[in-house]
Amino acid sequence: MGSVGLVTPQQMHFSASLPLKSGARLSAYTLSYETYGTLNADRSNAVLVCHALNASHHVAGTHADGSVGWWDNLVGPGKALDTRRFFVIGVNNPGSCFGSTGPMHTDPASGRIYGAGFPVMTVEDWVDAQSRLVQQLGITQLAAVIGGSLGGMQALAWALRHPARVRHCIAVATAPNLSAQNIAFNEVARRAIVTDPDFHGGNFYAHGVVPQRGLSVARMLGHITYLSDDAMEAKFGRALKNGCLSYSTQDIEFQIESYLRHQGDKFSHSFDANTYLLITRALDYFDPALAHAGDLAQAFAVARAQRFLIVSFTTDWRFAPSRSREIVKALVDNRIAVSYAEIDAPHGHDAFLLDDARYHAVLRAYFERVASEAEVPR
């Protein structure tokens, strides 16, 4: 198994505005994307990878600056999603902060930086934006669309919004909508950001500052929900930072505090505050059953994919297995073929990014099936 090696991100510009679920439109915009592997002659081997909250189009391989793709353990020659057989596409969603048009860019309509005025995006809007890019690449139908967490929601939305254009839908560690508790965590993170005086109502760019305090708190909180209670206990427990207590309310005493502060600091220097708001809102809004009076089976009645693969992790308390089972049930109710794997992994929600042997074996086997159906040569 190898790496896809050095990767250079590409950009694609769209001069036609994108109609959004909110009723607004996203003016002319640019998407950053990467591809790995080679599109075959009949263009039947394309796999779209959808990213989650803080990831990007950089799915696999290495950038010139040394940064490795977020799903590099999964995507590459000989890996579970084998780039010798598949043409893999990663797209940075609009509103994000890794190269595609986002709140830090200038609104062509007004000539001013979008800031908090960037249109509110939904999972469906992202899928529509991705769809245009996939079409521009000359791909009529995706062999598969795959994503974890918020990326899993995009994979599901593809199957519902562009049913004929998805042969296989793979949704990992996701949910058919956020629970009240999920929304609550998002809201606390958003309040931390928007009440930071350096947020300036979202127009902090003009002030030459970023709301680091709020972003840091948001990230610390997020981290807690990505890890299982047990994984955090095993990794940190009550271990002290300096070997003994200093009896202070503000200094670091425990290693878990040190870890979280470090993660928060790092994130607050690299992530955009408006993007954080936009992406957590897209999570909140995703709810395909809403238009069907809460009936998820009715929502999935339009799906035409050959098969779905739904994967959950036992210790994921952010998107628990029971939420994945709701999706499986909705598919079964529609007599749609679905494989379901509930992986006994200790890591919590983060497991979808990690190199768990059983998890990757499931994905490898599934992509074997996708490849053999598509008659993609080995």
Next chain:
Amino acid sequence: MGSVGLVTPQQMHFSASLPLKSGARLSAYTLSYETYGTLNADRSNAVLVCHALNASHHVAGTHADGSVGWWDNLVGPGKALDTRRFFVIGVNNPGSCFGSTGPMHTDPASGRIYGAGFPVMTVEDWVDAQSRLVQQLGITQLAAVIGGSLGGMQALAWALRHPARVRHCIAVATAPNLSAQNIAFNEVARRAIVTDPDFHGGNFYAHGVVPQRGLSVARMLGHITYLSDDAMEAKFGRALKNGCLSYSTQDIEFQIESYLRHQGDKFSHSFDANTYLLITRALDYFDPALAHAGDLAQAFAVARAQRFLIVSFTTDWRFAPSRSREIVKALVDNRIAVSYAEIDAPHGHDAFLLDDARYHAVLRAYFERVASEAEVPR
């Protein structure tokens, strides 16, 4: 069953400084407290109630301003903790913000407001402060000490620190120490507070402001951990605030957001930021097994109470039943009598404050036993 009626808080001053676990001392201090019922002739019917994070000495009855005690559903004539039989004491811990000496008061040593300089308190320090007050009331031995959550830790600390002075120890919805995840949530809350520019390093009193933004975020986060996922789902689900979506990253869309913001706002106007830091730190520090190389059974070897009652709630994910079972095991290992009730309640951690019939029946039966042993007349 009746109420204890109108209650007037009392104060007791201690001119001798209190030695603290940190090595520091709390200078001369005052404690606010309340009592309900009548101390019997042999002073054998006193029950001390220890409060949790944001509660106080106001356990039962009603103040002149109409505020009802936080455990009024439990404490009163004919109630589970029957004030016709028991003399019940509630004490506000030093460092809190409800009348006892705290960070908003003047340090008699320096003549300046304590602020962030208030000495760091531990659960053991609070128990020592309570012990002095109990002694001043002429009570050599408590019939029982009871508390929930952080209050439960104080009840346990009484049994370990003043073994001969506690006949019964009742610890509800608590843990023998905080997990890494528990500490992590506390740390996020503290960071939200101390990074609020209005915190001014803890000396906000001098600036005529309070760190409302940080306190509000801290409280919102706390609330999530007090409720079970299911209870939050049942109460709020994905219900919208205004019946339809407005597609906004900053406006309230979901009722759960509205609820949390309201709780945060209310709290930020009534609670002291330094107290929040002090109390969450006391939670972090509590760890009776630490001095025994992590062996909780060894820690409990000194306990002399006639019996313990440990109560947990099935849906409490802040202090899960497994944590209570660790305490039960440590007691059993020492051949100390212990009753354990795991209450199947949907409410999460908050259940210890609520009026659950099975829970209150357990407490009622237990206090019957305490009363009959003490030959307290009905």
